[in-house]
Amino acid sequence: MGHGHHHHHDHHDGEPGELPPLLDASIPDKELSPSEVSRRNLLRGAGVLGAGAAATTVLGSSAAAAATPASAAQVASSSHQPRGGYLWLAGDHHIHTRYSSDGMYRVIDHVRHANAFGLDWMVITDHGSVQHAKIGVEKVNPDIVAARSQIKDTLVFQGLEWNIPAAEHGTVFVHPGENEVAVLKEFENSFDGVVKNATAGTSANEALAIAGVNFLADAVRRRKIGDALFLANHPARKGIDSPHEIRGWRDAQPQIAVGMEGAPGHQAGGIPKPNGPGSARGLYDNSPSADSFAGYPLESYRTYGGFDWMTATVGGLWDSLLAEGKPWWITANSDSHTVYADTATRGPNSDFNTNGHYEDPVYGGGLNLGQTDFWPGFYSRTHVGATSFSYAAVMQALREGRVWVDHGGLVSGLDVRVRVAGSGQRGVPLGGVLHIRNGSRVELTVTVDLAGHPNWAQFTPALARVDVIQGDVTGPASDRDAFVAPNTKVVKSYEVGKNAGSVTFTYALGAVDKPVYLRLRGTDGNRSAVGLRGAAVDPHGPAIDALGDADPWKDLWFYTNPIWVLPRR
Amino acid sequence: MTAPFIVGASDGSPTLAAAEHLLHRLFEEFGRPAGAIGCTHLVRLGRSHVAVSLTVAAVPEEVPAGLGAACEERRWGPSDLAEAAAQAVREHAGRSAGRAVFFPGADRVTGALSVGEVLTASAIDEVVVLGGGPPGPADRFDARGHVRPEWRSGRLTLAAMPGGGDVLVPFEVADPTPCCADHA
Structure with a gap:
């Protein structure tokens, strides 16, 4: 939503978000009457209640949907339309504090900035490490608890940045509660790649990663914590998140392992010298190593319009999962450690190894022009469509894929719906599944609230173009290391060229007689290039970010998560 | 003019930088003929690491202790490292893979x-x-x-x-x- 102020009572579809109690995510079973519980269970069994898509696959049985945690409330099918509006809450699930060996700031420093820059929710994710497992994971908690009471309109989750055994980093976070520290601590001590000396790309370490995801699911199932989520961070940075590992995490626990960063943090990394670090955008400057997946091309190690290759490539790795019918969502975060052009330095007399944290930062007198990060909310935002302003609802919205992301405040709001044409239905939102009679005519409607006001670089971005990307859903891939979706391409582009007001498009899919999915992408139009799979697939995709010369404010994109359309056979 | 023999070697270097260090050391050991090519090779079978290959004027009589190495039909050192070295030789000879650190020009x-x-x-x-x-x-x-x-x-x-x-x-x-x- 808007910068600098909050719109917790905004509803894009103009209807209040009143849900019947049995459908309301925020109401646990024990607070319902016996008949309501019975009714809720019936809906669960029918696959109606719960994330329509966040199941085994969208092609899966209703039994899969029935496995949804009790907090689920979205109804995502043509026969049960979504009810009520969603609160679109902006957030960031990847933030480091002085409890990270490469961090610096207090928790409250990040929370105050994030709040000022318009974030509604955020996750503190200090690196898993020996010191963090022993000290930091506990000591950061009172800081987070204090921030929650001091800044009431930004939700502050505790998480950690997991060194995924055999792979990259990932955000793991939990619903607040009396066991939040205990569960995170046990998880870190049992499954962190660094703590367990399990970073090498061996099959034993890959299995440890799966065990970690299973541990989180078990902690939720046994009600040790209210909820837990895992998202892969900067997945293509070093080529060590192989396609089969990503599929492995997801398939092990599709309700826990829900997605990946579509865009990494460190977006100031490419600002040219002498005013910036002159490095790579996202700090994506690595090369293949012995631990990297041999099949990944060199292109995968760089960013495109600030986005990770897995997401930026139309018909690439992300699409290969969506084409399988596998819900796998993207996010965009700051990965904020040390902020570009900030004046602070680490506190003097710090001893991280002994204390597990740095002393409070102090004014350093200079400008940190070599730093690569922005404050949370300053540049990267993950917008989730929540059913209420609550920790549970944010987590559930992430799980259900009601998520879109943007850089630099490119747009203010999106309402994306897919429905049977002419039906008068409101339609299925992002992350959802529209079930139709075979051959029904289907349409996608998109309303874009343009930027309307200046971003944090003090200009109002203009949206130049919106692209509709469509792919066939072809079922589970026989090759677990597949990273191509051959039938996904840009099917329609809309020119906009405005920075205020709103615009609405309707894209007619025509009669749909096979499973498909749709997703959207938009740009300021400043930098475009033919996509990596050719002009017939993507005539004007994001361009590769130049090494040492990638001004993030001059190359803005938004991406949405997908919506599936499944004809009944 | 490329030297006639290719030596493959591995000390289990985990990184490209460590493997480049090994390349320098081996060129000092064996001599670096004019037009020599020295490469790093990613080894993903068994313990993943980086091996090297380099062109030399003659088949070495011996190689530094602890190193796995391969040249023509000869093998030296631990069998897993020697096999990685042989992979490096095959890639270099076939010009199919290998990242050149030393090359003419x-x-x-x-x-x-x-x-x-x-x-x-x-x-x-x-x-x-x-x-x-x-x-x-x-x-x-x-x-x-x-x-x-x-x-x-x-x-x-x-x-x-x-x-x-x-x-x-x-x-x-x-x-x-x-x-x-x-x-x-």
Whole structure:
């Protein structure tokens, strides 16, 4: 939503978000009457209640949907339309504090900035490490608890940045509660790649990663914590998140392992010298190593319009999962450690190894022009469509894929719906599944609230173009290391060229007689290039970010998560 | 003129930088003939690590202790490292894979020059551009002090990418950001 102020009572579809109690995510079973519980269970069994898509696959049985945690409330099918509006809450699930060996700031420093820059929710994710497992994971908690009471309109989750055994980093976070520290601590001590000396790309370490995801699911199932989520961070940075590992995490626990960063943090990394670090955008400057997946091309190690290759490539790795019918969502975060052009330095007399944290930062007198990060909310935002302003609802919205992301405040709001044409239905939102009679005519409607006001670089971005990307859903891939979706391409582009007001498009899919999915992408139009799979697939995709010369404010994109359309056979 | 024999070697180096160190050490040990080529090779079977290959004037009589090595039919050292060394020899001989640290003209591909000059000054057969079409000979190139072409289908190929201001730069960065870099 808007910068600098909050719109917790905004509803894009103009209807209040009143849900019947049995459908309301925020109401646990024990607070319902016996008949309501019975009714809720019936809906669960029918696959109606719960994330329509966040199941085994969208092609899966209703039994899969029935496995949804009790907090689920979205109804995502043509026969049960979504009810009520969603609160679109902006957030960031990847933030480091002085409890990270490469961090610096207090928790409250990040929370105050994030709040000022318009974030509604955020996750503190200090690196898993020996010191963090022993000290930091506990000591950061009172800081987070204090921030929650001091800044009431930004939700502050505790998480950690997991060194995924055999792979990259990932955000793991939990619903607040009396066991939040205990569960995170046990998880870190049992499954962190660094703590367990399990970073090498061996099959034993890959299995440890799966065990970690299973541990989180078990902690939720046994009600040790209210909820837990895992998202892969900067997945293509070093080529060590192989396609089969990503599929492995997801398939092990599709309700826990829900997605990946579509865009990494460190977006100031490419600002040219002498005013910036002159490095790579996202700090994506690595090369293949012995631990990297041999099949990944060199292109995968760089960013495109600030986005990770897995997401930026139309018909690439992300699409290969969506084409399988596998819900796998993207996010965009700051990965904020040390902020570009900030004046602070680490506190003097710090001893991280002994204390597990740095002393409070102090004014350093200079400008940190070599730093690569922005404050949370300053540049990267993950917008989730929540059913209420609550920790549970944010987590559930992430799980259900009601998520879109943007850089630099490119747009203010999106309402994306897919429905049977002419039906008068409101339609299925992002992350959802529209079930139709075979051959029904289907349409996608998109309303874009343009930027309307200046971003944090003090200009109002203009949206130049919106692209509709469509792919066939072809079922589970026989090759677990597949990273191509051959039938996904840009099917329609809309020119906009405005920075205020709103615009609405309707894209007619025509009669749909096979499973498909749709997703959207938009740009300021400043930098475009033919996509990596050719002009017939993507005539004007994001361009590769130049090494040492990638001004993030001059190359803005938004991406949405997908919506599936499944004809009944 | 390429020397006639290829030695493969491995000490289990986990990184490219460690393997480059081994290459330097072995060229000192065996001598570096004119036109020598020295490469790193990613080994992904068994314990993943980086092996090396280098051209030498004669089959070595012996290799430094602890090293796995291969040359022609000979093998030295621990069998897993010797097998990795043999893989490096096969890739180098077949020009199918391997990232060249030493190659003819490497000392002339420094600083700013054109793509055409890169090709005439060195053994690099081809420059390819990530996220773009083939470059023209007049396109500007800045070596940034670190050029590591690789064997692709028999051709020594340098991957380049935009470095800003219409200048191409090598894909590979000399000092990439390590994991959990200390940015502060």
